[in-house]
Every structure is written in structure tokens, then in C-alpha cells.
Amino acid sequence: MTTKPTTIADLARIAGVSKSTVSRALNGSALIGVETRERIQALAGEHGFQMNAAAQRLSRGQSRVVGLNAKGKPDMFMLEMMSGITSGLHELGYELLVLQGDFDEPGWARGYVDSGRADGFVLLSAACTPKQISLLVESGVPFVLWGASSPKNEYSSVTGDSLTGGRIAAAHLLEIGRRHLAFVGGPTWAREVAERLEGFTEAHRLAGLEPDLAAIVHLPWSDAEAGAARAVQELLGRRPEIDGVVANSDRFAIGVMEGVRAAGKRVPEDVAVVGYDDIAIAAYTNPPLTTIRQDGPLAGRLLARTLVQRLETGAVTAVSIPAELIVRESA
Amino acid sequence: MTTKPTTIADLARIAGVSKSTVSRALNGSALIGVETRERIQALAGEHGFQMNAAAQRLSRGQSRVVGLNAKGKPDMFMLEMMSGITSGLHELGYELLVLQGDFDEPGWARGYVDSGRADGFVLLSAACTPKQISLLVESGVPFVLWGASSPKNEYSSVTGDSLTGGRIAAAHLLEIGRRHLAFVGGPTWAREVAERLEGFTEAHRLAGLEPDLAAIVHLPWSDAEAGAARAVQELLGRRPEIDGVVANSDRFAIGVMEGVRAAGKRVPEDVAVVGYDDIAIAAYTNPPLTTIRQDGPLAGRLLARTLVQRLETGAVTAVSIPAELIVRESA
DNA sequence: CCTCGCTTTGCAACCGGTTGCACCCAGCAG
DNA sequence: CTGCTGGGTGCAACCGGTTGCAAAGCGAGG
Numbered sequence: 001m002t003t004k005p006t007t008i009a010d011l012a013r014i015a016g017v018s019k020s021t022v023s024r025a026l027n028g029s030a031l032i033g034v035e036t037r038e039r040i041q042a043l044a045g046e047h048g049f050q051m052n053a054a055a056q057r058l059s060r061g062q063s064r065v066v067g068l069n070a071k072g073k074p075d076m077f078m079l080e081m082m083s084g085i086t087s088g089l090h091e092l093g094y095e096l097l098v099l100q101g102d103f104d105e106p107g108w109a110r111g112y113v114d115s116g117r118a119d120g121f122v123l124l125s126a127a128c129t130p131k132q133i134s135l136l137v138e139s140g141v142p143f144v145l146w147g148a149s150s151p152k153n154e155y156s157s158v159t160g161d162s163l164t165g166g167r168i169a170a171a172h173l174l175e176i177g178r179r180h181l182a183f184v185g186g187p188t189w190a191r192e193v194a195e196r197l198e199g200f201t202e203a204h205r206l207a208g209l210e211p212d213l214a215a216i217v218h219l220p221w222s223d224a225e226a227g228a229a230r231a232v233q234e235l236l237g238r239r240p241e242i243d244g245v246v247a248n249s250d251r252f253a254i255g256v257m258e259g260v261r262a263a264g265k266r267v268p269e270d271v272a273v274v275g276y277d278d279i280a281i282a283a284y285t286n287p288p289l290t291t292i293r294q295d296g297p298l299a300g301r302l303l304a305r306t307l308v309q310r311l312e313t314g315a316v317t318a319v320s321i322p323a324e325l326i327v328r329e330s331a
Numbered sequence: 332m333t334t335k336p337t338t339i340a341d342l343a344r345i346a347g348v349s350k351s352t353v354s355r356a357l358n359g360s361a362l363i364g365v366e367t368r369e370r371i372q373a374l375a376g377e378h379g380f381q382m383n384a385a386a387q388r389l390s391r392g393q394s395r396v397v398g399l400n401a402k403g404k405p406d407m408f409m410l411e412m413m414s415g416i417t418s419g420l421h422e423l424g425y426e427l428l429v430l431q432g433d434f435d436e437p438g439w440a441r442g443y444v445d446s447g448r449a450d451g452f453v454l455l456s457a458a459c460t461p462k463q464i465s466l467l468v469e470s471g472v473p474f475v476l477w478g479a480s481s482p483k484n485e486y487s488s489v490t491g492d493s494l495t496g497g498r499i500a501a502a503h504l505l506e507i508g509r510r511h512l513a514f515v516g517g518p519t520w521a522r523e524v525a526e527r528l529e530g531f532t533e534a535h536r537l538a539g540l541e542p543d544l545a546a547i548v549h550l551p552w553s554d555a556e557a558g559a560a561r562a563v564q565e566l567l568g569r570r571p572e573i574d575g576v577v578a579n580s581d582r583f584a585i586g587v588m589e590g591v592r593a594a595g596k597r598v599p600e601d602v603a604v605v606g607y608d609d610i611a612i613a614a615y616t617n618p619p620l621t622t623i624r625q626d627g628p629l630a631g632r633l634l635a636r637t638l639v640q641r642l643e644t645g646a647v648t649a650v651s652i653p654a655e656l657i658v659r660e661s662a
Numbered sequence: 663c664c665t666c667g668c669t670t671t672g673c674a675a676c677c678g679g680t681t682g683c684a685c686c687c688a689g690c691a692g
Numbered sequence: 693c694t695g696c697t698g699g700g701t702g703c704a705a706c707c708g709g710t711t712g713c714a715a716a717g718c719g720a721g722g
Binding site: 008 | 678679680681
């Protein structure tokens, strides 16, 4: 066995053909004769040959890499999603770069694209404001957003069905006889929050009830547990009749349960709590959390596909994945 | 303003110098006259110019990208660490690629290096077996491992001080008067588990006690909470005198508390529990978890530095970060 | 005034792929 | 037998940086 071929030129020499032929053969071009192509592919396989990625990216002018800006509240759901994103991308021949960019600095994304370090981005709505998003749209950078679809179809998105999610969460509480529900959500500007709240309201309407507007609180994502605990304790002081809470995330829900106890009440006897996300520990909180489940890996996979589609065909799509109620003991 | 320069040739034309001069100036080479260099850098700044990464990687023969294999149990601590890794790498001019590679397939890492998609790797000991690690060492791929230092200095590592961590966890339980401690750990092959167990044993020795060998259980990483819950319930049946548990992670600890309750006992009155990691929700479990804290972002930052050092100087180093006891209510 | 040596700059060859275009050759119609 | 057609292949010019080496400019020493 000759010394390991490291460039297509080496491989070409071994195969007795030219560089271009090797390049075309390995890329599966139809220009090459079938048996030549197969012979070369087999040869490459034998030698464990891989083309140099940098050279390929340089001459193709695309990196087949997408960026994920992981700044912002890190949560377990995002991690689950990430595994889906990487495997989804992998299947499509792309890779995932984790970024440290600052969303506020305008043009951070363009920089990556222009310098050829990434072709597009996966963004998490919970980590960026509408303003930042519209800035991105303007800059013409391809991206897919998790958590909020584009009103005017300006960008691709994958969302959980937050409307349904919010509705079934509230509906469940109403069904088990609770009548005074609170909603503990993230910032008002977050679309997913608005949609869950809308579902929450809709559930009331369907049951012929009016939601208590004073029992709706919005909190920042940061310090979720502690913030929710404080807010709920205060809320229960103001509105002692509250007997059920829909939380915008399991992390909030954990804080909510804490706050309920701090107010001297019990979960679920006095106040039932429904979370959102079904993170890994949700089944092991005390009491185990009733929550809305979304399939993280599936979401990730869809994000990957949607973005790649956007990159390769320019098609802008909006997908949504279902929400499912998991009944445990907190409600 | 002329049209935006996209290559160093463009910039060279604008500046009235040659490509090489621009290249050297932007790379801060000492070969270039100070004022020329500054003039060109200023020019680049003005135009928001960035060099093409692919071209740079191609001609330099290195990618300034490192891979992280995220397969295996995803936990919150890893996510915290990741933020440290990315920012650490960022400061050093490197980027983080999230991989989907299968550790078992030999040569997966070589593939990345040979094709120039990554220069080195960050590995998590919890996600790979000793055999896989030695395979990597053989293949000559640069990497840094989190969680277990190399006995023969074959690779770089960053570790939590698991020995101390295990010791102070057990010591705390002994100090508050518990006398029959159990240890709930991960797989025996995981070095960090062995070290924590050693610390656990050492604490007993220092207190003039003998650990109960029958109260030491090893579980797979997967399904941490449920596995730990079952194991503890069973253990308490066998060894009703147990009044304290050191868990190998907070996720295990959450399961342990569940198991204790399932056995009809209370935390911490009957059985005190100490976790490990201080993940975000540890403060909000019921009761709030006493645990050993390691600084995830710091660990990540050190992983980044250590790996880059390995890449640029070839130096193999082993760092360890301190473990700190956080007393809450579970023990 | 000439030469030496140092600093600063440019030239051109490379890094390892991709791709437009020319070319070769076999097969077939005229 | 010649001319045409078209599939299969090779040549060489890119992609946009890096870098060894030659050379130009300039002050100082002989």
C-alpha cells in the first residue's frame, strides 16, 4: 500500500486520472462515466480519503456550517433541541457552530456569513428581541427561528404549538375543578408567551369563564425560579382565591411551587400547577410536575431541515410541532 | 464610499499596497512598518472588512476550530461548561463545533482533523470509556478531557477536584451526626466516580469510621433520576440504618430523594442527601439540595485554554478546579 | 562616493479543491 | 469514407488568503 493519499491529486495519481475527474467522481457528478466514478469512490473508501474541507469551502464559496447563538438563558430544553439540531444537520452534511456573538451588535451575523464561517443561523426566540430579529431580517442573513413564526413570512421558523399548549394547560386545570387561574409567563414581547396566554384565555372562553387579568404576570427569563417564587408569593397575597397556575416553563413552575409553599399553601391541594417543556427533572420535582411536553429532538431536527432548505432553495417555511399534556401530580 | 472590499486584494487596491502587505498588516506582523500597519487596520475597521475564513484555513493548514462531542447524557452542568468553552475559545480566536460523531467508530476524530474541520477536541469523560480514550491517544489527535486526568500524562485534562468533593460531601454528613452513609455513583469505570468514592472513604477514615461497602451503588448515567430512585428504595430496604447519602450528581440526588420518600422516609430528617454539581434547579428542589458546587463556566474556560495551549505549543497539562460545599436543606 | 546592512514592501508560488471549456474518440448517419 | 454528435476526460484558471525570497529605499560607516 502506497502512502496515504491526502489530496485529490494523490488520489488522481493512484487512479491514473486527473484531479477534476476525482473531484467530480467524489461529488457524484453525472459527467463522469459510471464505472470510473465507482472505481474512484471505492478507492477513496479503501484509503479512508476525505477531501479537505477548507479548500472545498473556499472554492465553493459556502461553508455548510450553521451557527447557533447560545447566549441567553440556557435551559434543558435547548440542550435537548441541540441534539436534534446536530443530528439533523449531520444527515444533511452540515455542521453546527456554537456562537458567542452579541445579538445587540448589529451585523454580528453578517460577519460570520461574509467571512464564510457560517451560511446561516438557528436562533432561539427566547434569546432575542423582536428588534434584533428585524435587524437580522434586514441584513439578509438566512436563519430559522425557534419559538415564533414570522407574521409576514420574512423568515423561516419552527414553533411549538403554543396556542394549543396554553389552552390544554388551562383547560386541564379547569377540568379538575379549579376556577381561579393565574398565568406566570416570560416577557410580553416573546411571541410564544403571548400565544400561550392566548390559549390560556381561549380555554376560559370555551369554559364560559373570564380570565382574571390581575392574575397574569410577566417575568424576565433570567433567574426564573427565584423570580417566579417571589411573584407567586406576592400574587397569592393579593389574590388568595387562586387555585391553579399555568407556568410558561418548567423552571417557572418549579419557582411557582416554591412560592406557593412559601405562602403557606400546598401543591396541588390548594394550588395546582402546570408547567411547560417537560424537562428531564420535571418527573422528579416534588410533587412531580404536570406539564406540557414538546419534543426537543424533533424540534431540533426540524430546525435543521428548515434552515438547510432555506439555504439551498431559498424557501421560507413555518413549521409547528404539537404540544401534549403530561399529567403527573402537581395538577 | 467605494464598494465594500471583500478580499484583501480589494483592500490592497484601496490602500495602494500589495496583498501581502495587507495580509501581514491585518495579522499584526512585525515585518510591516508601524504606520502602514495602523493605516491598513484602520481602513479595514472602517469598511468592516473581515478576511475569508476558508482561505485562511486553507493556506494556514489549520482551522482554529475545536470539536465537542455532545453525545451521551446531556446535563445542565455540561451546558454551563459549554458557555465557558465558547467564550474561552472566542477570546483565543477559536470556535466550537458541536459534533455528532460516534465515539465507537475508530478514527472519527482523525477524520475531522485530516479534513481540516477541527484542530482538536474537548471530551467529556462521562461520555466516553477508557478504551475510547486510549484509542484517541493512539490516533494522535489533540484533545482535552473533562473529568479525568491522564495517569501517564498522555493527554491534557481539566478536572473537578473530585477527591476533595467526595470527601467534603461525606464529611459534612458525618459532621451533622450521620453515621451510616451510602454512596450513589455512576459507572465504576468513570474516573471521577472512583475519585469521589475515594474521598467518601477518606472522610470515613479521617473520622475513624469504616464505610459500609454494601451501601455503595453504581448506576449507568442514563435515566439518572429513575435509576437512583429505584436503587435507593431497594437499598433502604436492605440497610434501614442508612441516614445519609452522597450522590454523584444532582440528578442522582433528585432520584435519591424520590427513593427515600418512596421508602416512607423523610429528607433530611431520616436520610440526609448531598448532591454534586449545583445545577440551576438544585436550589429549588424540595427540600433544596445541599450539594458540591463546581464552577461550570470556569471549567469551560480552562478547557478552552488548555486545549489551545496543547494545539499551539504541544504542552500537555492537567488542571483541576476546586469543589465547594453549598449547604441548603437536604443535609 | 561607494558599500554594507537593515527595514519595509512586492512578487509569485503555494494551500487543495471546483468548474468552464476544449478536446478526444466512438458510433452513426449521409 | 467523411462529418457530426455527444459522452467522458483533462487543462488550467479560479477561490482568497500566506509566506519565502528578492528587491527597493535609506542611513551610516569606510
